[in-house]
Amino acid sequence: MHHFDYRDGILHAEDVPLPALADRLGTPTYIYSSATLERHYTVFRDSLGLKDPHIFYAVKANGNLGVLMTLARLGAGADTVSEGEIRKALAAGIPASRIVFSGVGKTEAELAFAVEAGIYQVNVESEGELDLLSKVAAARGKRQPVVLRVNPEVGAGGHAKITTGGAANKFGVSFSEAERLYARAANMPGISIQGLAVHIGSQILKLDALEAAFRKLRGIIETLRAQGHGVTRLDLGGGLGIPYQMQAPYAHGPELLQDYGAMVRAVTEGLDVELGFEPGRLIAGNAGILLARVLYVNERADKRFLVIDAAMNDLVRPAMYDAYHEIWPVKEPEPGLAPAAYDVVGPICESGDTFTTNRLLPPMAPGDLLVFKTAGAYGATMSSTYNQRLLVSEVLVRGADFAVTRPRQTYEQLLGQDRAPNWL
Template structure:
């Protein structure tokens, strides 16, 4: 475990998080290098039975230091924007291990991806096929593509992170997959290399993955009958993690559930994990500013807010919150809220905690969709980020200053 207690005080690896909070200030994202490495290697080793490539989903946590740690282990990357492509390249990622997903790739994004030589574009519409064809033709290049198919499988997850149903915006509808592949096969600057699906995020059982794979394999067989053969299958991401009391499959259980079918299929396998690598590799540290007990509810106002961590407000996500150090205060039921002028500004509600005005709190599971979704709402600078390695803590992103927030703004000319 990368986050454990030593003499009652929460540590990240061998770093005392009370001391880390004092050194770097709060709000503060703290990541464990060892946890990132373990989560990646667990998945990589679970799929050793077949030719595969783990492509870390950059959207879950895109800090350059995080990307570099994973790149050194041989990770590929799943990107959804040109900005994420630039980040991966800046961190030393191998372009030939990049898959480019996402609904709205611009011509500039496509051109850069073709120039550096990515592994594959995951395509989601006729219009996108045409756009990639046009850019590839202009550059006199062949673009490797797969189609992201929508298998209409219920992932049994939050509706905002379910992506594999026919009413979702993602992928090629299952009833038009064959004709879309046939159209792609007519475009001279495209090379069909695979098929891709991603049914959602935070899945806590293997059956939806198995169901989606079965439906995609049926499509592969139909494509073979049309003379279209593939080199790889991309199963996306979505493997869940523990936030509260979930019991998601382990990496091995996930791989074992797919192993017989994948071995029989015989194609190279791409995976796009994000949350299961990054979520529990990070915590958000926040300092108690004020205690506000009332006759109805007890509020604790902390220096982190929904602009720093929006998951509880946006997804109604439950994230474990603990004091970093023990104290002698009485345990009470608290709502942990920020200072932003929104009723939806909370990190957790009805938590049993012993709090003092000087307590430091840790929000667990914050390594995924934490900093990357943060904002400057209410003119608040975004948090700093730190990575620990054994007994050392390294600043990997500086805290934003207030002045930096308007450095690109301009007044109208004086009249």
């Protein structure tokens, strides 16, 4: 469910008409719905059917401060993958005791920052990282709580580039090494080994692979306990998918969450561990849109290009993942209006700057507004200044109110990042 709907022929974000935002803030602009964020978080939490689950929102999906503050007020923790994300989570009011630190390439400086901040756990992904973290924590007189991320050799996801649990993927320690490394960690001076973690991919719409991975982790826990090791935590990661096509059956909506909760409860029954979860796209994806404006309609004999002011630097998912986003006109189409086929493209000097080809849309003209739906996850957070284009603004809506949570970058700010060599 989302809160972007037509009212009196005009698309609104909650109670805010989008043309008013375009006039006030310009385009392109990301717009997030507080009501949608809150609903998705609570529906996920309640579907688990668990007492006090540890929910660590994946900051990489959308690190906007307003988004993080909204979720922090609901009790969300943060799954982070860099010092910058840890700092952003702390700035949003998420306490260190609800922050986990994941990722395969944590630097010594980042580990030191995490240890000194007193975060809940580090999800260790290699033996080398384990050695470095022990050294860093011991030097500060601390034993850092950690879980060992295991690659279960079960991969899943909506695209090869977002599948993370296969044997060929870079994430986690190998399944065959998990027991040895756990035993080694139990005797390291700067480490307080607490349990295991797993994350096999993103945009997962079927539960078979997740269940297989979770059962493999349960098997390791039972073996470790039989060997005399304490195991108190199991971090099950994230990865559940969302609908990108609103007209499709909503079989991967609330029903998927209820089935997921039932599966988790069945797999972990009697295991007596603290369960952690790392949803990201699931919370933020349908809570955001990208508002853009038509610049030109370039008619060819066999093609019709709809050139808009948003580009692949603003929303890279279609270029990177061949991702699908619904495109809605801000002005509601008249009933019975015949659609036209468009290639929707941006201004960047690459053919890859194409959002979709031969998409049937209502007839559009220069100046018309449109939105990309389901752009709240991996949209603004992956944006760049490619072609020296400005980072776009981000807005959080709550009812009839809105706040600019990241102003549009200025050219002075863009140029101010550069420094001229002293010999020129």
